[in-house]
Amino acid sequence: MLKQEDLKVFAKELREFIINIIATKQGHLGASLGVVELTIALHYVFNTPEDLLLWDVGHQAYGHKILTGRKDIFHTNRQLGGISGFPKRSESKYDTFGVGHSSTSISAALGMAIASQLKGEDKHHIAVIGDASIASGMAFEGLNHAGVTNANLLVILNDNAIGIDPSVGALKQYLTNVKKGTQKRNNIIEALNFDYSGPIDGHDLNTLISELERLKTVKGPKLLHIITTKGKGLKQAETDQVKYHAPGKFDAKTGNLAIKPNTIQPPKYQDVFGHTIVELAKHNKKIVGITPAMPTGSSLKYMMDEIPDRAFDVGIAEQHAVTLAAGMATQGLIPFCNIYSTFLQRAYDQIIHDVALQNLPVVFCLDRSGLVGEDGATHHGVFDISYLRCIPNLVIFAPRNETELRNIMYTAQTGLKQPIAIRYPRGRGITLNWKQPFSNIEIGKGEQLKQGKQLAILSIGAIAKNVTEAIKEFDVSHYDMRFAKPLDNNLLHTIFKTYFTIVTVEDNAISGGFGSAILEFAATHNYKKTIKPLGIPDAFVEHGSIEELQNLVGLDTESLKKTFKALL
The missing domain is CATH 3.40.50.970 (Thiamin diphosphate (ThDP)-binding fold, Pyr/PP domains)
Known part of the structure; x- marks a missing residue:
């Protein structure tokens, strides 16, 4: 000693x-x-x-x-x-x-x-x-x-x-x-x-x-x-x-951060949220922003800098953040409550009891949904579709790109009469010219991204990127369902009447997730089709890069390609 x-x-x-x-x-x-x-x-x-x-x-x-x-x-x-x-x-x-x-x-x-x-x-x-x-x-x-x-x-x-x-x-x-x-x-x-x-x-x-x-x-x-x-x-x-x-790579002797190559990249989803809420709040005085202790990580800091009297960091207090938002909503404000998916788990009762039961139009922005990488099992946002889908009155939307995130935020503040959860991933998107004029998104409406004959692939959220790359050579249909709740029933009836095999893809737990919703739809309407849900298995996923972990659970482009090929 x-x-x-x-x-x-x-x-x-x-x-x-x-x-x-x-x-x-x-x-x-x-x-x-x-x-x-x-x-x-x-x-x-x-x-x-x-x-x-x-x-x-x-x-x-x-x-x-x-x-x-x-x-x-x-x-x-x-x-x-x-x-x-x-x-x-x-x-x-x-x-x-x-x-x-x-x-x-x-x-x-x-x-x-x-x-x-x-x-x-x-x-x-x-x-x-x-x-x-x-x-x-x-x-x-x-x-x-x-x-x-x-x-x-x-x-x-x-x-x-x-x-x-x-x-x-x-x-x-x-x-x-x-x-x-x-x-x-x-x-x-x-x-x-x-x-x-x-x-x-x-x-x-x-x-x-x-x-x-x-x-x-x-x-x-x-x-x-x-x-x-x-x-x-x-x-x-x-x-x-x-x-x-958590500075990334740096010089151990000088402490200086590693210089990143100055290439033009798509924005981080969190920054799309941060810039968009400022843009919307300047035109709509009812908008307020709330985060529990993550102003930098969520990019609500942009609103805190520009409109400080309407942006609130409430400290590490997720339950308080949600019920605070509910209180604001009763008085006609439009609260955007930005919480990492994994941390919203800590406020589950408040979502049900204080927001959804009273049908208050709180906008939940769930950053870091899906696999988050090196933080590992405690931080993966892979349960939110499952734990939110059973709650009445709540809309669940997952944008497949940055423009969709902007448009659903715009839609949510134009008079939505119920709560909505918007889930988006950690890291960068895919669109360089993401700052497009706003347009409304019809609640509960999916859309077809590719027309093909052999099978139908239904994805939700940003995992659509991997699906799109995986099916380039295949004659298959690809639908971005966008909403885990409410489902686009009209579109689903068309799909189930047209295809014998349907694959669902999500970066959420398969148990109780988007794929489960599609299976429930098929059972309710007596469709006897082959349905294969892909997503996070019923196990806690450890730490590693997002690419490594997607490969581990079969959601990377190459794994998806193999799965689709086998089904063809």
């Missing part, structure tokens, strides 16, 4: 190791650099994995992974077949809980602490949570319950004033005032019956170690408030914390 005086040098080496790997292999940088000293101190003071350590959210756990037996394979981080970018129970006994979404650590660590009490075990339970994550409702629920237990729980608040974007809200302001000494520092936490200590410098190893040693002797729930700098140790990452959260 290293002597305490050697740990400072060790911290420098760990930082350099992380920087050197991420510079070429890519991944989340700033969060892990910010907690190097904390990571070392925790593993130095506590007896992990017997003492249970949780990281919330897992962006900050790279140092933890490297210190717990994964240094030699850390270069495989986030790659197909490699280690996950997040703590993962099946990967290591040191990863006590899977944490891809935020604000779960306090509840999970409290559950573990209560289990230890029931089993008569004497061990420590530590949850490291960021200041952006602790503002979420779920974190408060955990604190609220923990405060009336005598559980051996230590919550470490890693306060750096930024999640992925700068932290927002009244709690952030409170923590800022505590740090400046203008606020009585213990009122909120101690009111919840936690033993509060801090704030202390989260980069001072000696102070961290002595405080953690002291807290080991304190009974019951306790909270240590530490101040850190996201991106610590790399100048650019400290200065531009948003960009260096």
Whole structure:
């Protein structure tokens, strides 16, 4: 075991190791650099994995992974077949809980602490949570319950004033005032019956170690408030914390980002959303934009810059975001609620109870639908068609290109009398001249993209691109159904009367998805045809590039071509 005086040098080496790997292999940088000293101190003071350590959210756990037996394979981080970018129970006994979404650590660590009490075990339970994550409702629920237990729980608040974007809200302001000494520092936490200590410098190893040693002797729930700098140790990452959260490739020595070739590319879908909502909001004063803590990732930042009084970052609070939108809709506003597909899962009751049941015209913009790539199983947006399709009153639309995204946004704000979910993928589209004049889209209307004789392929959303490429040499029909709900029944009757074999293609789970809707249609209308649904199988898909993962599940162009050929 290293002597305490050697740990400072060790911290420098760990930082350099992380920087050197991420510079070429890519991944989340700033969060892990910010907690190097904390990571070392925790593993130095506590007896992990017997003492249970949780990281919330897992962006900050790279140092933890490297210190717990994964240094030699850390270069495989986030790659197909490699280690996950997040703590993962099946990967290591040191990863006590899977944490891809935020604000779960306090509840999970409290559950573990209560289990230890029931089993008569004497061990420590530590949850490291960021200041952006602790503002979420779920974190408060955990604190609220923990405060009336005598559980051996230590919550470490890693306060750096930024999640992925700068932290927002009244709690952030409170923590800022505590740090400046203008606020009585213990009122909120101690009111919840936690033993509060801090704030202390989260980069001072000696102070961290002595405080953690002291807290080991304190009974019951306790909270240590530490101040850190996201991106610590790399100048650019400290200065531009948003960009260096996950910067892509960069020069490990200088910190400069890799220069990308200056070619004209189609836009990212998120930017089409971001520019289009600004364009629409300038003409329609009723439009408001909402995002839970992802203004940069969703590109709502464009509206926040240009029309700040009508664009809202509500922090990591998906449930609140949805019901806030519902409240606005009751008063005649037109809320565009932009949430990543995987994060909307966290607000399922609110979609049903607060929006759809009351038939309020909220526009859900589901970014990152389908396979998202290296973030892996916690982040793939492959369940939204399935979990939304059973909800009455809700329209579900998936644009196959950028123009369709613009047009459905335009349609939604021209007097749609019910809620709509618009799902679109991560990354770039396919259209260079995407900024076309707006036109209305008829709700529930699909369209034929190619006429052929041998079989009918029904796709939904941007996966149409792969289908189009796969069928170039085949005499088949291709339909973009556009709506998973309501289905275009007239078009479907025509298709089922014309073709013996129908293939459905979606980048959503086959279970309960668009293909299931087509099977239900066939059963309802007594069509005895061969129907083959293609999509995400009934298993969690791991991490890798989008191309690799599409190949894995048979949705890339070559795999589709083989499948169609076999059916012909």
